[in-house]
Amino acid sequence: MKVLVLSIVLCCVSAGAFLVQTQPLHQSTPGQQSLQILTKTLLSLTNHSAVVEEICRVYPTLIIPHPGECQLYYNCSLTYTSVPAHLEQHMVECNYPDLFSEKTNQCENFTDVCCGARTEFKDKCSYRHGNQNGYCHFKSCIGDPDGMVQIFNFHNFKICFKERLVGEGSCKLWFELPYKGKCTSRLDIPVSKGGLMPSCTGKNDGIYRFDHSSALENFLYYGDYFHIGRVCDAYYKCLGGTITVVKCENGTVFHMDSNTCKPGNSSLPNSCQLYCNPEKTSIDPFPVNVDECPYPLQFSETTGRCENFTEVACGTRKEEKYTCDYLETKYLNRHQGNCYYVNPGDCLHLNDGVYPHPHSKNLTLFIRCYRNRLVEEGNCPIDREWGTQTYPYKGNCTHRFAISTSEASYGLLPSCSSMQDGNYQFRTRPCDAYYRCEGGRATAVKCPEHTYYDVTSRRCSSAVACYRV
Ligand SMILES: *[C@@H]1O[C@H](CO)[C@@H](O)[C@H](O)[C@H]1NC(C)=O
Numbered sequence: 443m444k445v446l447v448l449s450i451v452l453c454c455v456s457a458g459a460f461l462v463q464t465q466p467l468h469q470s471t472p473g474q475q476s477l478q479i480l481t482k483t484l485l486s487l488t489n490h491s492a493v494v495e496e497i498c499r500v501y502p503t504l505i506i507p508h509p510g511e512c513q514l515y516y517n518c519s520l521t522y523t524s525v526p527a528h529l530e531q532h533m534v535e536c537n538y539p540d541l542f543s544e545k546t547n548q549c550e551n552f553t554d555v556c557c558g559a560r561t562e563f564k565d566k567c568s569y570r571h572g573n574q575n576g577y578c579h580f581k582s583c584i585g586d587p588d589g590m591v592q593i594f595n596f597h598n599f600k601i602c603f604k605e606r607l608v609g610e611g612s613c614k615l616w617f618e619l620p621y622k623g624k625c626t627s628r629l630d631i632p633v634s635k636g637g638l639m640p641s642c643t644g645k646n647d648g649i650y651r652f653d654h655s656s657a658l659e660n661f662l663y664y665g666d667y668f669h670i671g672r673v674c675d676a677y678y679k680c681l682g683g684t685i686t687v688v689k690c691e692n693g694t695v696f697h698m699d700s701n702t703c704k705p706g707n708s709s710l711p712n713s714c715q716l717y718c719n720p721e722k723t724s725i726d727p728f729p730v731n732v733d734e735c736p737y738p739l740q741f742s743e744t745t746g747r748c749e750n751f752t753e754v755a756c757g758t759r760k761e762e763k764y765t766c767d768y769l770e771t772k773y774l775n776r777h778q779g780n781c782y783y784v785n786p787g788d789c790l791h792l793n794d795g796v797y798p799h800p801h802s803k804n805l806t807l808f809i810r811c812y813r814n815r816l817v818e819e820g821n822c823p824i825d826r827e828w829g830t831q832t833y834p835y836k837g838n839c840t841h842r843f844a845i846s847t848s849e850a851s852y853g854l855l856p857s858c859s860s861m862q863d864g865n866y867q868f869r870t871r872p873c874d875a876y877y878r879c880e881g882g883r884a885t886a887v888k889c890p891e892h893t894y895y896d897v898t899s900r901r902c903s904s905a906v907a908c909y910r911v
């Protein structure tokens with residue numbers, strides 16, 4: 443079968459050879475045209491590479507359109523020493539989106555080429571060059587209108603022309619999106635189109651803050667990691683159902699109480715630790731002019747600044763008590779996963795007092811909780827009166843003689859269970875103190891200055907001789 447086909451090829455090529463030899467190749471003569479039609483037909487029937495190499499050997503300057511794909515052709519004058527993986531010997535691909543014209547025998551603007559039975563690819567990824575390693579990142583324009591087209595839910599865009607990809611890009615400013623053929627401020631794009639321009643339909647005349655909109659949930663764009671929205675540097679007016687967007691001037695933010703943009707900090711309705719600060723110009727992770735008080739401070743509407751939470755009345759503004767619920771902390775820990783493991787601890791369910799540090803093996807380190815906030819981290823001091831190290835125990839830094847031996851390895855207060863009520867001598871501390879048993883409960887007692895524990899009378903006395911071990 444193969445031998446038969448080859449002999450036909452050679453026969454046809456010989457016939458063509460006569461025609462071509464009498465006429466110069468690069469003119470579009472009937473001879474060259476019939477040769478091309480012939481070879482194209484043959485190629486469509488058989489193994490291209492074999493046939494092409496055979497033909498090119500005889501006609502070393504021939505140009506042959508690829509029978510299947512309109513952007514490909516064979517150039518017999520071009521012999522690869524090493525054939526590119528996505529091509530074959532003598533095969534050339536037009537630059538996207540050009541196509542090979544049988545009329546001019548070269549690549550032309552795709553608008554000028556008639557492909558006939560050859561397949562015309564519109565996607566850059568269908569060109570062999572665009573899809574070399576089996577992976578292609580170029581966007582498709584199939585079905586898209588001409589011009590700038592937004593890439594779903596992002597500020598990137600592609601530019602399409604007759605379903606070909608002719609450009610790609612992204613809007614420079616974080617609050618811009620490709621819309622109506624240009625990079626447009628989100629404030630001028632309706633919410634339904636992914637923008638921030640709210641609708642005044644059904645709203646009373648008046649002034650409104652840009653509320654957080656669910657349409658924004660999909661945008662993880664730079665500067666609004668938490669989808670807070672442009673709550674501080676702009677507002678909008680509704681008048682007879684028509685919207686006017688107002689951008690606050692530099693150095694001012696929206697104030698709810700006066701419904702205007704003014705200098706000075708202003709509070710936000712949903713949060714007690716977030717506020718608007720005209721001085722804050724960096725935008726990561728919050729939108730322009732949104733700021734957060736450092737934990738555990740909150741924003742005071744009275745003083746217009748961050749204050750000790752004990753001084754702030756939050757009213758209906760949501761109050762966060764745990765450092766991991768402050769957004770700045772959340773943001774800083776966004777890659778670590780669990781904020782708890784990198785932050786000192788959570789006082790949400792603890793009474794006021796000191797507790798062992800949850801992340802340290804050092805037994806003297808403590809955290810202090812106050813009104814369910816962590817307000818201090820520290821190291822329990824030496825107790826001067828007892829002259830021993832203190833440890834976090836039952837809400838206070840407590841010296842070792844007041845900590846039961848049964849509750850901690852460093853405790854020195856013996857157990858009173860199954861002991862009669864009365865005073866007893868510390869075995870580890872003979873003279874200046876004793877412990878009392880009362881109904882099975884032990885208490886450490888320090889003898890008053892210049893007195894010592896008398897084993898006989900079981901009281902502190904100045905008339906007893908004693909020396910410390
Ligand atoms: C086509 O011909 C080329 C060159 O002779 C050869 O390397 C290739 O294996 C052939 N392909 C098929 C599918 O026969």
Ligand SMILES: *[C@@H]1O[C@H](CO)[C@@H](O)[C@H](O)[C@H]1NC(C)=O
Nearest residue numbers: 505517519520534547548549
């Ligand atoms: C064919 O290849 C030759 C040699 O590389 C080159 O000069 C010529 O321009 C090519 N023609 C086309 C149409 O690609």
Ligand SMILES: *[C@@H]1O[C@H](CO)[C@@H](O)[C@H](O)[C@H]1NC(C)=O
Nearest residue numbers: 539540550551552553554603
């Ligand atoms: C291709 O043709 C179209 C329509 O005529 C034209 O707008 C475009 O600029 C041409 N492209 C090139 C690269 O010449």
Ligand SMILES: *[C@@H]1O[C@H](CO)[C@@H](O)[C@H](O)[C@H]1NC(C)=O
Nearest residue numbers: 690691692693721722723724
């Ligand atoms: C607002 O102030 C910033 C920082 O001072 C400055 O970069 C920016 O150009 C100013 N914008 C306008 C509109 O004045």
Ligand SMILES: *[C@@H]1O[C@H](CO)[C@@H](O)[C@H](O)[C@H]1NC(C)=O
Nearest residue numbers: 706707719745746747748749
């Ligand atoms: C705004 O709040 C910050 C943080 O408390 C404070 O440093 C700043 O002075 C306040 N600005 C004014 C004008 O009160």
Ligand SMILES: *[C@@H]1O[C@H](CO)[C@@H](O)[C@H](O)[C@H]1NC(C)=O
Nearest residue numbers: 738749750751752753812817
């Ligand atoms: C906050 O107020 C409480 C109670 O008045 C006080 O104990 C604490 O030291 C204050 N904290 C700061 C950081 O000022």
Ligand SMILES: *[C@@H]1O[C@H](CO)[C@@H](O)[C@H](O)[C@H]1NC(C)=O
Nearest residue numbers: 803804805806807820821822
């Ligand atoms: C515990 O931490 C304190 C303060 O950093 C330090 O002085 C002390 O030596 C530490 N104790 C131990 C047992 O490491």
Ligand SMILES: *[C@@H]1O[C@H](CO)[C@@H](O)[C@H](O)[C@H]1NC(C)=O
Nearest residue numbers: 793794795796836837838839
């Ligand atoms: C801690 O000690 C202080 C002073 O002795 C005392 O007022 C307070 O009640 C103690 N706290 C707890 C939780 O026992």
